[in-house]
Amino acid sequence: MAFSERVSRxxxxxxxxxxxxxxxxxxxxxxxxxxxxxxxxxxxxxDMPLAMGQYGMSEGEPQLREALAAQARQLGVPCEASQVLxxxxxxxxxxxxxxxxxxxxxxxxxxxxxxxxxxxxxQLFGAxxxxxxxxxxxxxxxxxxxRLEQHRPAFIxxxxxxxxxxxxxxxxxxxDAVAALLDEFGVTLIEDEPYRELxxxxxxxxxxxxxxxxxxxxxTGTVSKTLLPGLRVGYLIASPDLFPHLLRLKQSADLHTNRxxxxxxxxxxxxxxxxxxxxxxxxxxxxxxxxxxxxxxxHFADLADWQVPQGGLFFWLSLKQPLDTRTLLKSALEHDVxxxxxxxxxADPERNPGHxxxxxxxxxxxxxxxxxxxxxxxxxxxxxAQAA
Amino acid sequence: MAFSERVSRxxxxxxxxxxxxxxxxxxxxxxxxxxxxxxxxxxxxxDMPLAMGQYGMSEGEPQLREALAAQARQLGVPCEASQVLxxxxxxxxxxxxxxxxxxxxxxxxxxxxxxxxxxxxxQLFGAxxxxxxxxxxxxxxxxxxxRLEQHRPAFIxxxxxxxxxxxxxxxxxxxDAVAALLDEFGVTLIEDEPYRELxxxxxxxxxxxxxxxxxxxxxTGTVSKTLLPGLRVGYLIASPDLFPHLLRLKQSADLHTNRxxxxxxxxxxxxxxxxxxxxxxxxxxxxxxxxxxxxxxxHFADLADWQVPQGGLFFWLSLKQPLDTRTLLKSALEHDVxxxxxxxxxADPERNPGHxxxxxxxxxxxxxxxxxxxxxxxxxxxxxAQAA
Numbered sequence: 001m002a003f004s005e006r007v008s009r010x011x012x013x014x015x016x017x018x019x020x021x022x023x024x025x026x027x028x029x030x031x032x033x034x035x036x037x038x039x040x041x042x043x044x045x046x047d048m049p050l051a052m053g054q055y056g057m058s059e060g061e062p063q064l065r066e067a068l069a070a071q072a073r074q075l076g077v078p079c080e081a082s083q084v085l086x087x088x089x090x091x092x093x094x095x096x097x098x099x100x101x102x103x104x105x106x107x108x109x110x111x112x113x114x115x116x117x118x119x120x121x122x123q124l125f126g127a128x129x130x131x132x133x134x135x136x137x138x139x140x141x142x143x144x145x146x147r148l149e150q151h152r153p154a155f156i157x158x159x160x161x162x163x164x165x166x167x168x169x170x171x172x173x174x175x176d177a178v179a180a181l182l183d184e185f186g187v188t189l190i191e192d193e194p195y196r197e198l199x200x201x202x203x204x205x206x207x208x209x210x211x212x213x214x215x216x217x218x219x220t221g222t223v224s225k226t227l228l229p230g231l232r233v234g235y236l237i238a239s240p241d242l243f244p245h246l247l248r249l250k251q252s253a254d255l256h257t258n259r260x261x262x263x264x265x266x267x268x269x270x271x272x273x274x275x276x277x278x279x280x281x282x283x284x285x286x287x288x289x290x291x292x293x294x295x296x297x298x299h300f301a302d303l304a305d306w307q308v309p310q311g312g313l314f315f316w317l318s319l320k321q322p323l324d325t326r327t328l329l330k331s332a333l334e335h336d337v338x339x340x341x342x343x344x345x346x347a348d349p350e351r352n353p354g355h356x357x358x359x360x361x362x363x364x365x366x367x368x369x370x371x372x373x374x375x376x377x378x379x380x381x382x383x384x385a386q387a388a
Numbered sequence: 389m390a391f392s393e394r395v396s397r398x399x400x401x402x403x404x405x406x407x408x409x410x411x412x413x414x415x416x417x418x419x420x421x422x423x424x425x426x427x428x429x430x431x432x433x434x435d436m437p438l439a440m441g442q443y444g445m446s447e448g449e450p451q452l453r454e455a456l457a458a459q460a461r462q463l464g465v466p467c468e469a470s471q472v473l474x475x476x477x478x479x480x481x482x483x484x485x486x487x488x489x490x491x492x493x494x495x496x497x498x499x500x501x502x503x504x505x506x507x508x509x510x511q512l513f514g515a516x517x518x519x520x521x522x523x524x525x526x527x528x529x530x531x532x533x534x535r536l537e538q539h540r541p542a543f544i545x546x547x548x549x550x551x552x553x554x555x556x557x558x559x560x561x562x563x564d565a566v567a568a569l570l571d572e573f574g575v576t577l578i579e580d581e582p583y584r585e586l587x588x589x590x591x592x593x594x595x596x597x598x599x600x601x602x603x604x605x606x607x608t609g610t611v612s613k614t615l616l617p618g619l620r621v622g623y624l625i626a627s628p629d630l631f632p633h634l635l636r637l638k639q640s641a642d643l644h645t646n647r648x649x650x651x652x653x654x655x656x657x658x659x660x661x662x663x664x665x666x667x668x669x670x671x672x673x674x675x676x677x678x679x680x681x682x683x684x685x686x687h688f689a690d691l692a693d694w695q696v697p698q699g700g701l702f703f704w705l706s707l708k709q710p711l712d713t714r715t716l717l718k719s720a721l722e723h724d725v726x727x728x729x730x731x732x733x734x735a736d737p738e739r740n741p742g743h744x745x746x747x748x749x750x751x752x753x754x755x756x757x758x759x760x761x762x763x764x765x766x767x768x769x770x771x772x773a774q775a776a
Contacts, residue, residue: 002489002540002542003488003489004489004491004494004542005491006487007488007633010633010636011636032443037438037439037442040438040441042438043441045433045434046434048433050428050430051425051428053429053431053615053617053619054422054423054428054616054617055422055612055617055618056618088476088642088646089642089643091642092642094640095641095642099395099512100392100395101390102392103393103394106392117640117643120640124487124640125392154390154391224443229441230441230444230646230648231646231647232476232642232643232645232646233646245391245398252505252512254477254479255477255479255620256620258476258618258620258621258646259618259620260646261646264648
């Protein structure tokens, strides 16, 4: 069996295995990043033209591209519809980015921690990962400058708004500083913003790509967190120098994104109906966040430290007595509870033990308290066993 | 600008450019492979469960996987639903295959000619392409054996039923012989069958993968040619040794295929309604094929040789006086007619001039005669200029 060298770096996906285990209805899962079922909008299909069944353009539906460009311009991203590429979920942006930039040994820069599935696909293509630690208001700028002075990464991948997993939202000052650094060193920015609209304090900060003067960039978003993930409709907006390459890579990946989902997304993006839905979503998730915070204080106050997330879908806990949280999974599942260990969110997992990512959007509120109680018990037992 | 080495092999897509030119309504296009709009079935959406909007499994919808496995077993492919992976159009199977097998310089084996977009993505990943010439009933077995005795390709990619572009359908004897050769040399088979159901003489031959005894295999199909390409729903079925790798590559590419399209495909695959639709489709395209053959005899009898296709969507013409058909495109578009040059369907285009691929499914019958007349004129003018 002669597979590509790449396949030797294809890791068993922890997410897949945890989600598979979480299929059992009795399991209380804090693991995924799923929208709450009750907040999936009731969409209509009867007006969809039959022509949406025909092959479409690799770029995406023209009307959707216009709407996405208009939305991005409102956020201060200078762009035209010609820079918008509709993709099959923003995960595909990561695949196209990897193809565009990464050979074996190519240096790239990431936050520590960063989005697990991004790390996996960049490493699959052979990336050598440089990392910058996250602080409460964004990356450590001193370390970022130091890395950039020593290395020339092909790109930097950032999730500045309600980061997955840490829930960090970069401050305005750090956004400006990061943009200035990337311009200074000529490093391409990949800015991933799936959670922008899920803000609980009404706060917002515009994207970093709109603050760049010179550096190339790709901005990516999705309707998965705010509309329907099952549509698999995301998008990227790229600086004009990158767009033609990304378009050809998109075409070779899957010709074009499904038009049925694109048509549905078009009915929402930029509409009053969508704004009303987003308002409801923010209220709903804010309440779930508050309830989760209450239950955490009850069960985890002595076990872990955390920031209350101001947006997104996750709490990021740091254990006061760190241990490899991957070792907790088996015991947790025996207690019919599951979560996402923190280690795989780091390029060097062994050196970053003791974090847990807990999703608060999807758990049945009636089972929240019991679920966190059981998870705390699992951790206490493991720490006691470790101490013994 | 430091892109990956791969990007230096990213060719400008001739298909994209021709299709873009063909958007002008006055252009008579024989270039694409589009279904006729009038044969797109009127599908219903009102019964689709809201849950199809939620994230789904990377493998695909369980009910759809069962239906696809049952359909494949009827064709003699020994498989279970656990071997079925729903993909975002069968183009994605080519992307996953490239990722699974191809490093720079990896040898693979292809038909000459072969599907343009397959060639492009395999070459993008750095494949070194060995080729086997096609004859009227399938590949040249003497040359295939000779290549296999000298090389050990990572896989062989074949389109045995109404091949794109040549319309060749392998005979039963050649299918058996190819299977035996691949078993003997232990070469993995990638069998691509988008056109199987579009048979005009009622003839059929079962897939080659069902004839293998030992070799690994991937079989891929789609609903794009028989239902709605805009859904972007295809599938692959793989031997059990390959499936886990393909599943993880699928997850890293786009998490899962859109569930809306999967749900619609489920309403059709294996149903009586689908069989009735396929019967209508075959009759409709058979008539278009016959009309096209009539018009070809009028305008091309002295210019080219061809076989009458017994299925699929294309005529494959070989000019009696070969010239590089890519040089005809500009003049053809000036005459508001377009087609697909044959050269890009070969791994070594410069050594294979003089073929044209003409699509007969999509052209308005009222413009067929005028379109072929103009195309013949363009060719005659070019040949006259060449002779002068």
